[in-house]
Amino acid sequence: MWQHFSDWLVFGTLGLSPKSALGSALDFFIYDTGKIFFLLVIIIFAIAFVRSFFPPEKTKRFLEKLPEFLGNILAALLGIVTPFCSCSAVPLFIGFIEAGVPLGVTFSFLVSSPMVNEVALIMLWGMFGWKIALLYIASGLVVAILSGAVIGRLKLEKWVEEYVYKIRGSETAIETLSFKERLVYAWGYVGEIVGKVWLYVLAGIAIGGFMHGYAPADFLVKVAGPGVWYAVPLAVIIGVPLYSNAAGVIPIVKVLMEKGMAMGTALSFMMAVTALSLPEAIILRKVLKPKLLATYFSVVAVGIMLTGYLFNAVIK
Amino acid sequence: MKVQILGTGCSRCKLLEEHARQAIAEYHIDDAQIENIKDVEAIMRMGVMSTPGLAVDGVVKSTGRVLTKDQIATFLTRAS
Numbered sequence: 001m002w003q004h005f006s007d008w009l010v011f012g013t014l015g016l017s018p019k020s021a022l023g024s025a026l027d028f029f030i031y032d033t034g035k036i037f038f039l040l041v042i043i044i045f046a047i048a049f050v051r052s053f054f055p056p057e058k059t060k061r062f063l064e065k066l067p068e069f070l071g072n073i074l075a076a077l078l079g080i081v082t083p084f085c086s087c088s089a090v091p092l093f094i095g096f097i098e099a100g101v102p103l104g105v106t107f108s109f110l111v112s113s114p115m116v117n118e119v120a121l122i123m124l125w126g127m128f129g130w131k132i133a134l135l136y137i138a139s140g141l142v143v144a145i146l147s148g149a150v151i152g153r154l155k156l157e158k159w160v161e162e163y164v165y166k167i168r169g170s171e172t173a174i175e176t177l178s179f180k181e182r183l184v185y186a187w188g189y190v191g192e193i194v195g196k197v198w199l200y201v202l203a204g205i206a207i208g209g210f211m212h213g214y215a216p217a218d219f220l221v222k223v224a225g226p227g228v229w230y231a232v233p234l235a236v237i238i239g240v241p242l243y244s245n246a247a248g249v250i251p252i253v254k255v256l257m258e259k260g261m262a263m264g265t266a267l268s269f270m271m272a273v274t275a276l277s278l279p280e281a282i283i284l285r286k287v288l289k290p291k292l293l294a295t296y297f298s299v300v301a302v303g304i305m306l307t308g309y310l311f312n313a314v315i316k
Numbered sequence: 317m318k319v320q321i322l323g324t325g326c327s328r329c330k331l332l333e334e335h336a337r338q339a340i341a342e343y344h345i346d347d348a349q350i351e352n353i354k355d356v357e358a359i360m361r362m363g364v365m366s367t368p369g370l371a372v373d374g375v376v377k378s379t380g381r382v383l384t385k386d387q388i389a390t391f392l393t394r395a396s
Contacts, residue, residue: 055380056365083380087326088367090356095365163357170363175378185381192328192382286356 002038006031025213032205032251036126040119040194040201047118048189051083052182056092057171063101063109068152071105076144079112080137083189086114086280093287097160098169104152110284111300112144115275119197123250124270139311140271143303150299159292200248208251212258221260231265232308236301239272249273263315268308275300319392320351322359322369322376329368332382336370339388348392 006027010016016023059082063075084092089110096106116137124133177185224231242249253266276297285293319336323329333350340348353359353371362371366380370388377391 057363057379060365083366085326085328087324087328088365088380090324091359091365091367094356094360098360167357167360169360181387184384184387188382188384 002031002034005034021213023213025209028212029205029209032127032209033202036123036201036205036251037194037198039122039126040197041190043122043125044118044190044193045186047081048083048186049182051081051189052177052185054078054081054083056082056084056088056095059109060095060099060101063096063105064099066105068102068104069149071102072108072145072148072152075101075105075108075148076112076141079109079144080116082109082113084113086277086283089280089283090286093284094164094167095169097164098167102152103157103160104148104150106148107151107296108144108148110296111147111275112141114277114280115140115144115271117246117274119193120246120250120270120274123201123246127250127254135311136267136270139267139307140275143271143275143300143307147296147299147303151296154295156292156295159289159295161287161289164287197247200245201251204245204248204251208255211252211255215255215259217259219259220256224256224261224265226262226264226312228262228265231262232268232305232312235265235269235308236272236276236304239269240276241278242273246270246274262312264308264311264313267311268304271304271307272301275304317345317348317392318351318373319348319388320353320371320374322353322362322364322371322379323367324354324356324359326367328382332368332370335383335385336388339385339392342385343389343393345389345392 007018009030010023010027011018014026016026018024018027059078062078063071066074093106093110096109097103121133121137124136222228224235250270253261253270257263257266281293281297288296319340321329321333321336323332333352336350339345340350353362359367359369362369362374362376364376364379368382369379370377370383370391372391
């Protein structure tokens with residue numbers, strides 16, 4: 001449907017040729033923005049509604065009773081449905097630790113929650129289709145589970161700031177929301193997220209559209225094709241400072257792949273963008289000593305790179 | 317009555333505070349004063365893990381949500 005509208009507007013009304021660079025770039029831009037904004041509104045609304053059932057205070061209670069590895073798996077899964085913003089990473093971390101959730105399990109949550117986020121999923125689904133979106137979720141969960149399990153094994157509790165263990169929290173009664181309150185929450189959340197990302201979405205799609213129309217087709221095969229071993233770590237390093245811009249980055253990645261970037265490299269890049277963020281590291285520094293922060297980043301980075309190499313080896 | 321905004325200073329916390337001010341002004345809740353609780357320990361002691369939170373006289377009413385001014389007003393008029 002969107003494709004028809006876009007074709008009609010660009011080729012019919014504006015009279016541009018589908019073969020011209022400008023026509024093809026503009027068609028790509030209009031088609032993708034319409035589709036992505038439609039998905040953003042519908043899916044964020046649905047996800048926020050589901051999330052209203054999983055406040056972190058409740059997630060914590062699920063996790064405090066579980067043995068370690070099972071805890072990692074559940075923590076990674078709950079990371080998808082528990083609302084999380086990096087600004088409340090500190091109270092969330094302290095709340096988990098104080099409730100007796102193991103450190104490794106807490107990290108599984110902290111990795112999965114930003115990595116498997118709704119904006120990234122919508123962008124992946126909209127631009128690449130559901131198969132790649134699912135592949136991203138599955139590999140994101142595996143990275144989160146394993147990174148948390150590794151950090152748990154390393155017994156790094158001594159590298160958490162001491163004051164964290166001294167805080168005694170209290171249990172608040174978890175509020176139960178009415179159906180209407182959940183809808184209000186979900187709708188407010190849509191406004192908040194779309195308000196935050198719309199400009200990045202437009203910019204990402206515009207740059208993607210431009211490259212789609214103008215860059216030569218085999219542009220990246222030599223630097224980022226499946227045969228280039230250093231492409232994966234390079235993608236991770238470039239991805240870290242692009243924090244929270246999954247919205248802007250994914251349309252560009254789509255074009256990078258068209259121009260020859262390997263699938264695994266692209267996945268690594270997107271995971272680094274969402275899961276490893278400098279602002280979040282600065283916030284987490286309040287509760288983690290530098291050594292633990294560095295270990296956390298390294299373990300996740302290695303996990304992401306292994307995922308990239310794995311997919312590059314499997315998908316030819 | 318103390319209207320407490322629990323949050324470490326993120327943009328959503330500021331938005332909640334603004335909505336609280338609007339609620340107080342619009343519904344003429346004259347005895348309400350806004351208090352910001354930014355200390356993580358204090359927030360934790362109140363059992364809140366997701367900011368922003370809203371408490372009235374030390375009782376947590378909502379966590380992790382930017383309430384609308386009408387929602388806040390319901391809590392405040394019920395309390396007074």
